[in-house]
Amino acid sequence: MHLAAAPGHRDQELNAARLEKSNMSDHPLGEKIPIPSKYDPGILYAIPRWAARSLLDIDKKLRMYGLDHWHAYELSWLNGRGKPQVAIGEFYFSSDSENIVESKSLKFYLYSFNRERFDSVEKLAAIISNDLSAVSKSEVKVSLKLLADMHAAPEQSRMGKSIDTLDISIERAQPDPALLQTEDAAVFDERLFSDLFKSLCPVTKQPDWASFEIQYTGTKINEASLLAYLCSFREHQGYHEECAQRIYRDIMDVCRPNELNIALNFLRRGGLDINVYRSSEPIGAEVVKARLLRQ
Numbered sequence: 001m002h003l004a005a006a007p008g009h010r011d012q013e014l015n016a017a018r019l020e021k022s023n024m025s026d027h028p029l030g031e032k033i034p035i036p037s038k039y040d041p042g043i044l045y046a047i048p049r050w051a052a053r054s055l056l057d058i059d060k061k062l063r064m065y066g067l068d069h070w071h072a073y074e075l076s077w078l079n080g081r082g083k084p085q086v087a088i089g090e091f092y093f094s095s096d097s098e099n100i101v102e103s104k105s106l107k108f109y110l111y112s113f114n115r116e117r118f119d120s121v122e123k124l125a126a127i128i129s130n131d132l133s134a135v136s137k138s139e140v141k142v143s144l145k146l147l148a149d150m151h152a153a154p155e156q157s158r159m160g161k162s163i164d165t166l167d168i169s170i171e172r173a174q175p176d177p178a179l180l181q182t183e184d185a186a187v188f189d190e191r192l193f194s195d196l197f198k199s200l201c202p203v204t205k206q207p208d209w210a211s212f213e214i215q216y217t218g219t220k221i222n223e224a225s226l227l228a229y230l231c232s233f234r235e236h237q238g239y240h241e242e243c244a245q246r247i248y249r250d251i252m253d254v255c256r257p258n259e260l261n262i263a264l265n266f267l268r269r270g271g272l273d274i275n276v277y278r279s280s281e282p283i284g285a286e287v288v289k290a291r292l293l294r295q
Helices: 005-025 050-056 103-111 121-136 223-231 240-255
Strands: 046-048 067-079 086-096 099-101 141-146 182-199 207-221 259-266 275-279
Touching: 050 099, 067 103, 067 207, 067 240, 086 182, 099 103, 099 121, 103 259, 121 141, 182 240, 207 223, 207 240, 223 240, 240 259, 240 275
Parallel strands: none
Antiparallel strands: 046 099, 067 086, 086 141, 182 207, 207 259, 259 275
């Protein structure tokens, strides 16, 4: 037998349900939103907590404490010289905050930093904290961790040398093989990697992030030129496979290695990840790499 809800409680449930339905009519998740080209805190969309709590009758029945912990894996900006920076962000919301932040609006808000320049990680963290605190109407703690400062086991297990700490200036945002240069030296089985790769989905124009790895034998590739070349994909619209094949082709044409293996390990999207491997020699499943912390 089902018991009918008390009239007052039933009215409370209906009012909360009506509010949630009205909110969904202009909910960012159900709308097509253009990718922001500049910093825009107005993208953030607040959803009142009280509707859900009212529906569950939480405030009257029990005292509740807690926090909401968010991870942001697609966070990137430019330093003062235009060089891309990437980090993993963590956001801590109090469960007592008046509002929560709608997830799609937060994602697009973080995208709005892609072309902005900041002299320090701390300045960016302070801006994000202020914006999220204003929307949620509660203090939000923000932690931004540069990949170079993280020392998880997957990062330590990588073979080769990171080129991401090289001090370079970025002038181009479309792939340019002319950026690649070689040196008057020969190397055997050299391994390099970078976590600064970004391209754009040709359909949605949303960012596609990837870690890049190269293993090659032949004339040494200038590392700064390789990093500048990889960063030049930042506004390129191409599928994952196309980007990897373009990189492979350009390195082969310009640098002419005797042997070449490259990998692009893209970040998750919708629970799926795509990893593209290209080689100058036949390869199989043995080349598949373990997912890294950021991926």
